[in-house]
Amino acid sequence: MPDTKKILIALTSHEALGDTGRTTGFYLSEAAHPWKVFTEAGFTVDLVSVAGGQPPVDGKDLDDPIQDAFLKDPQVAAKLASTPRAAEVAAADYDAIFYAGGHGVMWDFPQDAALAGLARDIYEAGGVVAAVCHGPAGLVNVTLSDGSHLVDGKAVAGFTNEEEEAVGLTDVVPFLLQSTLEERGAKHSGGADFEAHVVVDGRLATGQNPASATGVAEAVVDLLKA
Template sequence: MTRVLIALTSHSELGDTGRSTGFYVSEAAEPWAVFTDSGFDVDLVSVAGGRPPLDGLNADDPIQQKFLAAVDLDHTPTAGELDASSYDAILFAGGHGTMWDFPNDEALASLAAAIYERGGVVAAVCHGPSALVNLKLTDGSYLVDGKNVAGFTNAEEEAVGLTDVVPFLLADALTARGAIHHPAANFTPQTITDGRLVTGQNPQSAESTARAVVEVIRQA
């Protein structure tokens, strides 16, 4: 049985704005639906474990409601509690919270690197690629170095008015690690597959990114 892991942020504060953040529910729910419909087992992991904070919840969205009813958000494990050999892929869901805790979670980075190095897929959508900024392989190279990637763009960050709130600009940080970042028009679907690395630009890219992961797994 193919098993896929969806990684979620545990960070709930949007900088100093007084606003809350967390994982963007659609960016976990839509991939979960694609994976489960494909017959995959899906587990969750979060930076701090326990119940991660939610953002962007649409109570009228049937996929989100089905996801929330099916998963156990109250008891997510941390990366250190999981074994990379159990998983064929990991997908980092977005949400602005990821910008604060994904890049510095060494256990999560190690787990993803191990999944990748044993032939698995690493995927991320929207701000989820923040997890890739400091992700190194065992040879010391950055996973994204020389890879074509998508991720929330500088223009999109400006459009939502958070350029000066986030700790760094995601597209710039990925480029600094050697990635080749491909921006599409604001809030249009954009998914890029480069080998076993699959990245999506924004919430509109969550479903297509998950479908691309399924395709890579089935071609392996």
């Protein structure tokens, strides 16, 4: 493990919201709010995306001063402009990986074997794996060296089936996140729709929705400082 705590935030590269004609991407608050928590804790934050380059952004709200600060930060801007792919990143350089959500992740996170490998390697080296909202889509195909799913038997949170129905995208997303996590053996729990709900199980921290992003990041900080 490196001496200076470093956290990798994973972002989707997928822009099309199914066949709706609408765009998607990573949900800005789910990267910006954790970035603020991590940097204020003195950690270094790097970014990675599925396809590399500049990832698509969704949910931008520049009335939110944290999102505004994230986009205006020169280091963040430089990193966003040219994110590496997971295959170009060394897991040994990081103490934690944080999967930000946004509907785009449902299409590309589960298919990225290199991204899954980062989570496995960081976790098996004693690091922290975290995800928020749809971000746990990045965990559904993460298997450990013994062949078991990382989430098998673990308490987790993620965007619920009820929330997906509430936003009218049940028949648009390629799979339902809650149901798939449960199929992998996860013990999924859901709070009230669109209210903060954070679950920590060992070195795995997950949150249900955008309102949970700060809480998941704070849990990561607590785990890394323990």
